Amino acid sequence: MALVLPGSSTVVRSVGDVVHWSLSTVAFAVTLPTRLEALLFSVERLVARINQIADNADRVVIGAAAVTVRAETLVEAVEQTSDIAGQLLEIYEPIALQLAPLAARFADDLSEAEVSAAIKLIDQLPELTDRVAAVLPILGTLDSVSPEIHELLGVVKDLRQAIVGVPGFHFFRKRGEAKLD
Structure with missing residues (x-):
C-alpha cells in the first residue's frame, strides 16, 4: 500500500x-x-x-x-x-x-500698295546709298563749277549772236532743219 x-x-x-x-x-x-x-x-x-x-x-x-x-x-x-x-x-x-x-x-x-512700295524701297536702300555716296562729291564741287558754267553760257550766247550775224545763216539753218525732218 x-x-x-x-x-x-x-x-x-x-x-x-x-x-x-x-x-x-x-x-x-x-x-x-x-x-x-x-x-x-x-x-x-x-x-x-x-x-x-x-x-x-x-x-x-x-x-x-x-x-x-x-x-x-x-x-x-x-x-x-x-x-x-x-x-x-x-x-x-x-x-x-x-x-x-x-x-x-x-x-x-496706310494702304497695302504703300506698304509694298516701302518694302521695295527698303530692299533698294543699299544700292541707293552707294549711288548717292558716289554723287555727293560731284554735288560738293558744283559751287565752284557754277561760275564756269555761267561763263560758258556767256560764250555760247556770244557765239550764237556771231553765227546769227553771218550772212546766209538763216538759209543754212532752214536747210539743216529740213534734213533733220
Whole structure:
C-alpha cells in the first residue's frame, strides 16, 4: 500500500504543471533559433528597404536642391527683366502716349500698295546709298563749277549772236532743219 501524504496530489499536480511548462519552454527554446533567424531575415529585408527609401529620399533632396537653385536663378532673371521693363516703361510711356494718335492715323491711312512700295524701297536702300555716296562729291564741287558754267553760257550766247550775224545763216539753218525732218 502506498502511503499518500495530505497535499501530495497538489504537489504532484504542481510538479506536473512545472514539467509541462518546462517541456513547453524547451520546445519553444528549440524553435527559437529558427524563429530568430526568420525574424532576423525580416529585419534585414526591412533595413534594406529603409536604406532604399533613404537613398531615394537623398536623390529627391538633391533634385529638389538643384531645382531650388534653378528657380532662384530664374527668379533673379525675372526680377532683372522686370526692373528693365519698368525702366523702359518709365522712359517710353510718355512717348508712346504722345505718338499713339499719330500712329493710329498713320495705320488708318496706310494702304497695302504703300506698304509694298516701302518694302521695295527698303530692299533698294543699299544700292541707293552707294549711288548717292558716289554723287555727293560731284554735288560738293558744283559751287565752284557754277561760275564756269555761267561763263560758258556767256560764250555760247556770244557765239550764237556771231553765227546769227553771218550772212546766209538763216538759209543754212532752214536747210539743216529740213534734213533733220
